[in-house]
Amino acid sequence: MKKWLLMACLFGTFTIYGNEKPVKKVHLTFATQEVGTGAYQYASAISNVFLKGLPAGSNIDLTTESPGGVGAPVVLENEQCDIIMSNAGPAKWSEESGILGREATKSNTAIAGGLGNDFVNILFTKEFVDKTGITSMEELIEKKYPVKIAIKKVGTLGNLAGVKLFEAYGLTFDDIKNWGGSVNLLGGDAIKIYLQDGKADMTIDHVAAGQANTTELCMTKEMFFPQLSDEALKKLADNGFDYVEIPANTWSGQKELIKSVGSQQVILVHKNMDNDTAYRLTKALCEGKEELASQLASLSHFNPEKAGTPSQTGVKLHPGAEKYYKENGYLN
Template identity: 30%
Template sequence: MKKATLVHIGAAIAGLAIVANVSAAEPLRIGAMPVGSGWYVAASTLEKALKPVLDGRTIEVIPRGGGVANPIVVETGKAEVALSNVQTSLLAARGDELYKGMKAANIRALVGGLNPVFIGAMVRNDFIQTTGLDTLDKILGSGKPIRIVMKPQGSNIPPAVDAILAAYGLDRAKIKANGGDIIQVDTAQTPALLRDGRADMLIDTVLKGHPTITEVSLTADVRFLDMSDRALKALADAGVKPSQIPQWFKGQNGPTRSGDFGTVLIAHAKLPDDVAYQITKTVVEKMPEMAKNYPAWASFKPEVAGMKENTGIPLHPGAARYFKERGFRM
């Protein structure tokens, strides 16, 4: 009887080992955004940092999604981890109207406060010179045609643009009725649209060193506009805190009034604690090296990366263990 029991125990242990090996062999998918976006660069940088520490596990960057989509991408198991915004992670966890009542109840934070994600409005100087409209108040309050380019649905930008337009009694249909247009294209197409005069204004996320924003500023002759009081109030009501874009780009005369979505690395609650711990440890401790490839992360402060104001949602237990060991605030 004892011999049979030992055999069964041995078989069970062997089975567990097989399960562990299979789990380790499964790819770790990182939700990002399309090629050419800042988050695609960030996710690729993270992929390189994680490869040596995840025991040969395949890592795959998903070149789709965005600030709005990625919490649901993780919730539905299409990615194990993803870059997200603090604002949209919180809204998704609550089942906000933006998500049509669908709750992302299983998303957890690994590392918050990765970097600010600003919203910026850039307008072609030709448009300003032709119309005399040189502020957001003037442009959106004039009733004159304006062709606005932004990312497709799934990014946090379209809902933010809708909030700004609503603050002026506008929506996408009214912009078109006034003779303007709303152009939604992947990030890589944006510089050419502005450079060729096929769009007047870009509203997009702005990060330090962002490749698309850098290209637009250098090649499309644009001016960065301050977000108006009316726009900032509308953004604040949507959970985007007021902030300023430092003077990083051509086309800025100084810091630019803006809003900050915040950035957090999220994971599914079912991600094993040891994997969550290792990812968190790697991000925090290799951040100086990663910031060389992705400059937006240069301002990361690890001691506040686990705080609720920088994560929006509860920490994954594996991440919480790491921050507790380091004595960081949570």
């Protein structure tokens, strides 16, 4: 019995009749990307808010071991951290069928989603539109036009957004190649140059307003902004995305509002996290909404009333988080 009590004190957890309650400081690791990235800024701001809900003396270490949204669920599955950020879509796909060639994950649960306002962004060059008369994905597919696509490399959400977009039409990138087109897998800066130089006709990405390469591209090259059909948007929304609007003038030359979809960032924790810690993290995050927004403008879109819904989380909620949302009437 004494040995058991000593272990409980060392790890900051005291168990009474099977109900875990942190009564002392807790130590958590939050895996993110390297210092200077947007992901690191998110994790830093969120950690500061999290700490205010944890017992005195607790700490959260930021580790730069996360590969980003697509691969993050695998890192958490392997218990390389306690907290990680992903996107709702990749979290869902990883659980359903596996991702990046890995087996399906089984241990990811969510604290909150809807952090950010990213969207699937499709751009045609105006030269391409003038040459072909094609102004939509539907026309492109109907004509089986040998389009030249520049898209991000495998392992990025930008690439996966393109894969899922073509899946909504029952196609793959191989179909584009069979039509005589091309799919160039590139970094963000190279994509911009390909489009500027006429080496590519279109691109697909998953970005937020103000993304540097897209902003520069639209300021230096005349682009066209196709609108996806309602049917295509619904298929994407049914497959892990959520509806998002791209306001007019988000990009230079974009005069009309565009209906799109996006997969927002979600905070994941391992299912083995004790309920009280998960509850404290959720409460601190939701009640620290204003502080989050003051640290990063992109976090101003966070809405606690929707943060626990399936479209925002991609995976089921941790029971501790679910308790908080139900107590506040955000879930039935």
